[in-house]
Amino acid sequence: MNYPHVLSQVNLLSFALFVNLPLGYLRQGCRKYSLRWFVFIHLSIPFIVAWRLTAEISWHIIPFTLSCAVLGQVIGGRIYRRSRK
Numbered sequence: 557m558n559y560p561h562v563l564s565q566v567n568l569l570s571f572a573l574f575v576n577l578p579l580g581y582l583r584q585g586c587r588k589y590s591l592r593w594f595v596f597i598h599l600s601i602p603f604i605v606a607w608r609l610t611a612e613i614s615w616h617i618i619p620f621t622l623s624c625a626v627l628g629q630v631i632g633g634r635i636y637r638r639s640r641k
Contacts, residue, residue: 575600
């Protein structure tokens with residue numbers, strides 16, 4: 557097993573999750589389907605793709621990075637809603 561490669565995958569997944577927390581928080585405060593809403597959802601994607609390509613991580617990790625990004629968006633949105641109560 558190639559441990560440095562596994563570590564870079566874990567770092568990528570962590571990045572996908574944690575960078576989307578504030579983006580999900582900000583997205584929740586926007587009108588749905590507005591330009592800002594769209595940008596907050598998709599802003600992290602080019603950075604995740606660039607990291608995956610430069611680290612030479614296989615395309616097999618894409619569903620996991622997408623899941624972490626969505627989870628970060630959902631958690632960030634919940635944090636926003638709870639802070640507004």
